Amino acid sequence: MTIALSVNLNKIALIRNSREGDYPSVVAHAETCIAAGAHGITVHPRPDQRHIRPDDVRALAALCRQKAGIEFNVEGNPFAPAKGSYPGFIPLVLETRPDQCTLVPDSDDQLTSDHGFDLKSSGDKLRPVIAQLRDAGMRVSLFMDPDIEQISLAKDVGADRIELYTGPFAWAAQQQSADLPALLQAHKDAAQHALDIGLGINAGHDLNLDNLPLYREVPGLQEVSIGHALTVDSIAMGMANAVRKYRVCLAGT
Template sequence: MNPTRTSLSVNLNKIALLRNSREGNYPSVTAHAEICLAAGADGITVHPRPDQRHIRPGDVYDLAALTASMPVIEFNIEGNPFAPAQGSYPGFMELVRQTRPDQCTLVPDSDDQLTSDHGFDLTQSGDKLRPIIDELHELGCRVSLFMDPDPAQIRLAKGVGADRVELYTGPYALAHKEQSDNLDTLFRSYHEATLAAAEVGLGVNAGHDLNLDNLARFLEIPGILEVSIGHALTVDAIAMGMGEAVNRYRRICHHENR
């Protein structure tokens, strides 16, 4: 992989949320995935939750079929590995078993969370995650753990068998938006976390509230392999169209603006 290039994975949850506000399949999640990929996105991310507030199991099956015919495209399913079956939701791990994505990003969220807002504490959940990670590897999935920028925790991620970590960038994005006094300190914490991951042989992804204003600064950190962006990109697409929004983010990720 070119070390100066960060992959862009587009999260389609908000397209599904809009679709779910009416009967039928409009807008189509799969059609928007095709638009994103035609515009140069490197992958597609979905985060199916048991309450099916946005992505539904059918979307996961359809996107798995779409990306299976595109070997250079990464399909990433993220979510809580402990989420059980609920109604027509078969359970997170069962969805993964049926679709075998290229990457599985494990996230410690719960049904009552509006969105993912913290990483794993592996001193509490590491032993439970280890057999799940082993199974995901047997299924052929690369495994990434959603983590705060804490070097000690990131080193534990290697110990439980993860291949990558996804740094939770919400605090960085908020500090950047508010131009907080602690922005530089936060930025350094993400840089140090990335270095800690490299030291133990982990790849680094990142995501949450990254947007056209703050993404370039964040990617000054060397070694970020992939970013997952959904909410901000979807909002931008309302003004400029999905294809153009993807193109803008792709150019930043691929460092074409420099």
């Protein structure tokens, strides 16, 4: 099974936002990624607009609709409210209708997403949101830790997929930690459980060319979302070459 590569463009927007104007262009870099073989584009618009802005989401939604077979994934906190020109997360995704909406339990004071949902506390609140998004034609994925009990709850609240949070795995791989085999096994077990109960499997956070060959062992993996590492690699090799390298790495060839 082909593991789809969705390129997260947040860091391109972060660089752009350090100056006035539209340089570098998020849309132009999305076009480069798609031309080089990316299967999709991911963005994570936050209320503070530190990187991706609402107009980026609108422009990328229009671009991806023009590209046959290219999926657009918008991720974020489903309870993020309107703030200035940010219309609120759910109104923005209902307006732009991405192929996939990945719900993430982050907040403005987090540097980046760093944990999955605790559905024992948030499941009842999420259930109608998930139903609303699915009724609007979106696939819904929940950002989750590799916790089998929590993944069962993801199925119960109506999710189509989970996105396994790979931050601790990636850190253990970088440090060559003795914990790495156990962490990888936890992800394998979580993914197999997700498969067994009918959930699709995505993954993301600090995956890169060094740790992906190991993470490919996770059963049923359908999609990875990669932004930070791919953007860093693009500095050395160019974005088109980086996308091609990640495609080869995911294919295991």
